[in-house]
Amino acid sequence: MDLHELQQIARRERERRRRIRIHCCTSLGCHASNAIEIKRRLEEAVIAAGLEGEIEVAGVGCMGFCGHGPMVEIDPENILYEYVSPDDAPSIVASIHGGACTAGRGDKNHPFFARQYPIVRKNGGKIDPERIEEYIAAGGYRSLYRAINEMTPAEVIDEITRSGLRGRGGAGYPTGLKWATVAKSRGDRRFVVCNGDEGDPGAFMDRSVLESDPHLVLEGMSIAAYAVGADQGYVYVRGEYPLAIERLQKAINQAKKHSLLGSQIFDSALDFRVDIRVGAGAFVCGEETALIASIEGGRGQPRPRPPYPAESGLWGKPTLINNVETFANIASIIERGSAWYSGIGTESSRGTKVFALTGKICNTGLVEVPMGMTLREIVEGLGGGAPDGGTVKAVQTGGPSGGCIPASLFDTPVDYESLAKVGSIMGSGGMVVMDEATNMVELAKFYMEFCMDESCGKCIPCRVGTVQIYRLLEKITAGEATPADVDQLRALCQLVRDTSLCGLGQSAPNPVISTLKYFPEEYDALIKP
């Protein structure tokens, strides 16, 4: 494979294309509501109308507006249909030549779309994730070529450092710095690991990226491998994501076939192979040291750090571990430059972030917005606020590790530092919206039950402390608790936060601490004097 061949594939793909493409979302949300049948019926309708020469039907990745799915889009006409049913298929095809359409029209000028800034999701809803040709026609693998042929590994790392990209897995560690550490660590072999465990309830960003654009993640990993000197990569995906695994495996096979993975990539000295490792769906296996233990075939259980994986990771070798979304940013940074990327977002948090909007919100789905956008704009502007005239009361960011932010603080800009200041975290991008009907103590109890069930059991504060916190919350919601129990609750939260071994335990009390802080009256109302 060389640049010429890459361009040829792109040209052949463009020539193959029909004038009009009907994009039919086949990602999980729409998949679950009959998208495959819709796609089949659309294909039938095109043939029945004798329009195969002019129209093609493409199964594409998630368009983001999952709550209004199944979604269908006419390209390049820019017409969107929502809540499509298989019976709408003939009229959708007929509408292209002016016929009436029975499907509901979506609005592409809706703030939900208009205020997004797609980088990670640039191909989402536009290309068929199962065809590498479409990814290449969209400019794919050009950045890998550029990195290998026009840049030294040190220059690649430098570019990522200057972009200001920070890890999207939760903690926001500077990506360039991590790459530089791995590149400098001593070892006869290095590994690149992509963390696709995505275990927090309400989060589905990484699944969507893997399902909608698997090559984007693979290209990011390959660039990383070149930069840090790795020859083997692993993508760790939870078993509950069968469609993501299937598409990723297809993508790996296609990339191998085109020599974009394997030996001497782009005729360079870079050898890089990628394998999938399927996890059993434990939340704790998203923690990097537990994830590494799991890939090694051991019990998915964290170990104390340091040493950090960058120095001693998989089988004791220097290992770069980044989140799916982190890798999905890389190709664009190499393509458009660090200056462009660092111009998006805020001083401390550059670029965009993908959020999964769920809960009591009109527009459930995925949004990618520049860092620094306020919570209000995301929840009310893009998300459309609470359905049925309800009022949004709070939003939980960061899932079970995050905190609850009340509506009074919705002018907080979404960046790592600002969210930490109000007692929550960016987390991996889950945003669960609550309305007036949600009881905050119940919410805290829900997340604590999750942490209690997901605790690996290694350290005592998390293993037993979460159970005791959960029991106290149960006592409170049953109306049987006294003020002394609330003191006990606070003391336990501090213990678990300060003394647990890994991030799961350390952050487990966050939902309780933040609801106690912002909604004390809801606790008080349940306490016996």
Add this chain to the structure above:
Amino acid sequence: MAAKTLKINGTMISAREGESILEAARDSGVSIPTLCHLDGLSDVGACRLCIVDVGGRLRPACTTAVAEGMDIQTNTEQLRAYRRQIVELLFAERGHVCAVCVASGHCELQNLAVSLGMDHVRYDYLAPTCTVDISHQRFGIDHNRCVLCTRCVRACDEVEGVHTWDISGRGTSARIISDLNQPWGDAESCTSCGKCLLACPTGALFQRGSTVAEMEHASGRIAVIVESRRVRG
């Protein structure tokens, strides 16, 4: 090997590079409570009793290496309160009835409770159903008294080289298991060496036939075995 100078409870001490805070503290006569640590075995940092305050941040002493200029407090009000809470959590987790336990008087958990001044448990007793396995000819395990410190797992794996023990389940459902979750008596890998009994800090692992307060663990022998192997090469 380079020496490091650091402060423990306000006193300057010197420590060897690569040494843990726990070792450095002990060398200078400062004792720090531990439970999952056992001399001679690798450290896992699981019980969190050895936490110390390093310049305002809490760190486990057993798995944190010394560094130049560290300012360590080992016995603050906050640390004592946390340690007491942790031991309380353990007593509430399973069924510890000291009055009828083989290890009473020789139990590290009991000693910790006494030294930390933990005289009552403020938490709900979780009272899980735990089994007692006496299928082994000479030994038994009573899961009611197990604190999941994994000292038996490491002694069997690292010293005897067998790895009969491991853990199944997670959270408070986690249990120590022998071989493929079989009765100990059916675990073919076990050589009946008794090292796990030496390592166990509580009355969970015991010699069959011992009665109340008879079970002394002599856990120091694990370190003696490891050290003598090292010296003899």
